[in-house]
Amino acid sequence: MTLMKTLLGAGAALALSAAGALAEPGLIIDLGGKFDKSFNESAYNGAQRWVEETGGDYLETELQSEAQREQNLRKMAERGANPIIVMGFANQSTLEKIAPDYPDTKFAIIDSVVDQPNVKSMLFSEQEGSYLVGVVAAMTTETDTVGFVGGMDVPLIRRFACGYAEGVKATNPDAKIISNMTGTTPTAWNDPVKGGELAKSQVSQGADVIYAAAGGTGVGVLQAAADEGVYSIGVDSNQNYLHPGSVLTSMVKRVDNAVYKLFSEGVEGFEPGLEVLDLESEGVGYAVDEHNEALITDEIKAAVEEAKAGIISGEIVPHDYYTDDSCPTLTF
Amino acid sequence: MDLATIIPILDATLRSATPLLFVCLAGLFSERSGIIDIGLEGKLLIAAFFSASVAAMSGSVWIGLLAGIGASLVLSLLHGVASITFRGNQLISGVALNFLASGLTVVIGENWFGLGGRTPQLSGAARFQPIHLPGVEAMADVPVIGPIYSNLISGHTILVYAAIVTVALTWWVLFRTRFGLHLRAVGENPESVDTAGISVIRLRYSAMVIAGVLCGIGGAYLATGLAAGFVKEMSAGRGFIALAALIFAKWRPWYALAACLLFGFLDAVGTRFQKLEVLGVNVPTQFMQALPYILTVVILAGFVGKAIPPRAGGTPYVKER
Numbered sequence: 001m002t003l004m005k006t007l008l009g010a011g012a013a014l015a016l017s018a019a020g021a022l023a024e025p026g027l028i029i030d031l032g033g034k035f036d037k038s039f040n041e042s043a044y045n046g047a048q049r050w051v052e053e054t055g056g057d058y059l060e061t062e063l064q065s066e067a068q069r070e071q072n073l074r075k076m077a078e079r080g081a082n083p084i085i086v087m088g089f090a091n092q093s094t095l096e097k098i099a100p101d102y103p104d105t106k107f108a109i110i111d112s113v114v115d116q117p118n119v120k121s122m123l124f125s126e127q128e129g130s131y132l133v134g135v136v137a138a139m140t141t142e143t144d145t146v147g148f149v150g151g152m153d154v155p156l157i158r159r160f161a162c163g164y165a166e167g168v169k170a171t172n173p174d175a176k177i178i179s180n181m182t183g184t185t186p187t188a189w190n191d192p193v194k195g196g197e198l199a200k201s202q203v204s205q206g207a208d209v210i211y212a213a214a215g216g217t218g219v220g221v222l223q224a225a226a227d228e229g230v231y232s233i234g235v236d237s238n239q240n241y242l243h244p245g246s247v248l249t250s251m252v253k254r255v256d257n258a259v260y261k262l263f264s265e266g267v268e269g270f271e272p273g274l275e276v277l278d279l280e281s282e283g284v285g286y287a288v289d290e291h292n293e294a295l296i297t298d299e300i301k302a303a304v305e306e307a308k309a310g311i312i313s314g315e316i317v318p319h320d321y322y323t324d325d326s327c328p329t330l331t332f
Numbered sequence: 333m334d335l336a337t338i339i340p341i342l343d344a345t346l347r348s349a350t351p352l353l354f355v356c357l358a359g360l361f362s363e364r365s366g367i368i369d370i371g372l373e374g375k376l377l378i379a380a381f382f383s384a385s386v387a388a389m390s391g392s393v394w395i396g397l398l399a400g401i402g403a404s405l406v407l408s409l410l411h412g413v414a415s416i417t418f419r420g421n422q423l424i425s426g427v428a429l430n431f432l433a434s435g436l437t438v439v440i441g442e443n444w445f446g447l448g449g450r451t452p453q454l455s456g457a458a459r460f461q462p463i464h465l466p467g468v469e470a471m472a473d474v475p476v477i478g479p480i481y482s483n484l485i486s487g488h489t490i491l492v493y494a495a496i497v498t499v500a501l502t503w504w505v506l507f508r509t510r511f512g513l514h515l516r517a518v519g520e521n522p523e524s525v526d527t528a529g530i531s532v533i534r535l536r537y538s539a540m541v542i543a544g545v546l547c548g549i550g551g552a553y554l555a556t557g558l559a560a561g562f563v564k565e566m567s568a569g570r571g572f573i574a575l576a577a578l579i580f581a582k583w584r585p586w587y588a589l590a591a592c593l594l595f596g597f598l599d600a601v602g603t604r605f606q607k608l609e610v611l612g613v614n615v616p617t618q619f620m621q622a623l624p625y626i627l628t629v630v631i632l633a634g635f636v637g638k639a640i641p642p643r644a645g646g647t648p649y650v651k652e653r
Contacts, residue, residue: 204340
C-alpha cells in the first residue's frame with residue numbers, strides 16, 4: 001500500500017511537472033537505431049542542429065523492441081516532453097491510442113497519419129524523390145538491369161520501390177527492375193548481412209545500380225555494391241560519403257528539416273493536421289556533393305532536372321502506392 | 333535453370349554456411365564432451381563484436397580475429413566454470429550467456445564508439461578480403477569447370493576455406509586420436525573415463541576451449557568477412573540454426589558440413605528467388621522467406637531419423653555420490 005502511495009505520488013508529481021511551462025521537446029527514435037546512417041539518423045541530426053543553434057535541450061529515447069512502443073511513448077509524455085516527435089509508421093496505432101490520454105501534449109508523427117486534435121502528421125512524397133533517383137539509375141545502367149532492396153515489406157517501402165520503378169521505366173522502357181524485400185518483421189531494418197546477400201544476388205542477375213531503401217540494412221547493400229564494383233543509391237540521409245565512387249546518389253528525405261522545424265516552432269507554433277513534404281517544398285530530393293559529382297554527368301543532371309521540373313509542375317505524376325495499393329510498373 | 337543461376341546460389345550457400353559450420357563444430361565438441369551448449373549464439377555475437385571493434389581500432393583484421401576468439405573463449409570458460417566446476421544447470425548457464433552477450437555488445441559498443449552499439453564501417457586491411465586462387469584467369473574461359481572454379485571455388489575469404497579444413501580436422505581429432513576417443517567417452521560415460529584415470533574435468537574444459545575458439549572464428553567471419561562491421565544482434569539466430577544443424581547431423585562432423593550447407597542453401601534460395609512462379613502460380617514472397625524455417629521443421633521432424641545425443645549430455649559429473 002505504501003508502495004502504491006509512493007507510485008501515485010510520483011505520478012502526480014510528474015503530472016504536475018508536465019503542466020509546467022518549461023517543456024522540452026522529445027524525440028522517439030524507431031527500431032533501426034539512432035545511427036542507422038539513414039532515416040533515424042536524419043532525425044537525430046535535425047535535433048542536434050536545433051541543440052547547436054538554440055542551446056536548448058531535448059529528451060530522446062530509442063526503441064529497442066516492438067513491445068516498448070507504448071511504454072516509451074507514455075513515459076516520454078509523462079516526463080513532460082512537449083512537443084513529442086514520433087518516428088516511423090509503425091508507431092501509428094500506438095499514438096492513436098495514447099494521444100487522447102495526453103490532450104495537452106502535442107505529438108508529431110513522421111511517415112504516417114494519425115487523426116487526433118493534438119497530433120501533426122508528416123508525410124514525405126517518397127515516390128517523387130524515388131522517381132528522380134530512378135531516372136539517374138536508368139541513365140547510368142549499362143546492363144539495362146537495376147535493383148531495389150527494401151527493408152521491411154510495408155506499403156511505405158513499396159511506395160519507394162514504385163516511384164523508383166516509374167522513374168526507371170519512364171527513362172528506359174526496356175530496363176528490368178529486380179526488387180527484393182529484406183523481411184517482414186522490424187529486424188529487416190537492421191540486417192546488413194542479409195542486405196549484402198540480396199545485393200550480391202541482384203548483381204549476379206545483372207543489376208549494376210541498386211537502390212537501397214532499408215534503414216540500417218542499406219549499409220550492407222551499399223557495402224556489397226562497392227565490393228562488387230557496381231553502383232548503389234542511398235536513402236533518407238545523404239549517404240554519398242559512405243563509398244565515394246560507388247554510391248551514385250542518395251534519395252534524401254529531409255526528416256532532419258522536419259524535426260528541426262518542429263523543435264523550433266515548439267508548442268506555440270504547433271499546428272495539428274497533415275503536412276506533406278514533397279519535391280516542391282524540398283522535403284525530398286536527390287543528393288549531389290563532392291563524393292558523387294563525377295558520376296552525375298551533365299546529361300544525367302539535365303534529365304533529372306527535367307523530371308524534377310515536370311513533377312513540380314504536375315506534368316509528371318509518379319504513381320503513389322498509397323492510393324490503390326498497387327504499382328503499374330512493378331509487381332511485389 | 334542454367335549454370336549462371338546455379339553458381340551464384342551455391343556461392344551464397346558457401347558464404348552463409350561458413351559461420352554456421354564453425355558454430356556447429358563448436359557445439360559438436362562441447363556436446364560430445366557432455367556439455368549442452370545453448371550459449372553458442374551468445375559466443376558468436378560477442379566474437380563478432382570484439383573482432384569488429386578491435387579490427388576497427390587496430391586496422392588489422394587478424395588482431396580482430398584474435399580478440400574475437402579471446403572474447404568467445406571467456407564466455408566459453410564462464411560456461412565451463414558454471415556447468416563443470418559448479419555443476420550448475422547447463423541450459424540456464426547457456427541462456428544466461430546469450431543474454432549477457434546481447435547486452436554487453438551494445439553497452440560496450442556505445443561506450444567505445446558512441447554509435448548506438450554499432451562499430452565503425454571496416455575497410456581495407458580491417459576486413460577479410462576474398463582471395464583469388466591461382467590460375468583463375470586461365471581457367472575462366474573453360475566451359476563449365478571454368479565458371480565453377482573462378483566464381484564458386486575461388487574468391488572467398490580465407491575463413492571459408494578454413495571452415496572446410498576444420499571439418500576434416502574435427503573428424504580426425506574425434507575419431508583418429510586418443511584425445512578424441514576420450515572426449516567421445518566422456519560424453520557417453522564419464523564414470524568409465526574417470527575409472528581409467530583420465531580427468532573428466534580437464535577433458536570437458538578442453539572441449540569448452542575448442543568450442544570457444546571455433547565460435548570466435550565464426551563470429552569474426554560474420555562481422556569482418558561477411559559484413560563490414562558489427563550491428564546489434566547481428567548473429568540473428570545463427571547460433572540456434574547451428575544447434576539445429578548439429579542435431580540434424582547427429583553430432584558427426586561430415587554430416588555437420590552437409591547440414592550447414594543445406595541450411596545455407598535454403599537461405600540462398602530464399603534470397604535469390606523471392607518471387608517464384610511454379611506451374612503458373614505465383615508463390616508469394618513471404619512463403620519464400622519462410623521456406624528455410626518450414627523446411628527446417630519438416631527435415632528435423634521427418635527425415636533426420638533417430639538422433640541420439642551423447643548420453644551424459646546435460647548432467648554434471650559428480651565423482652562420488
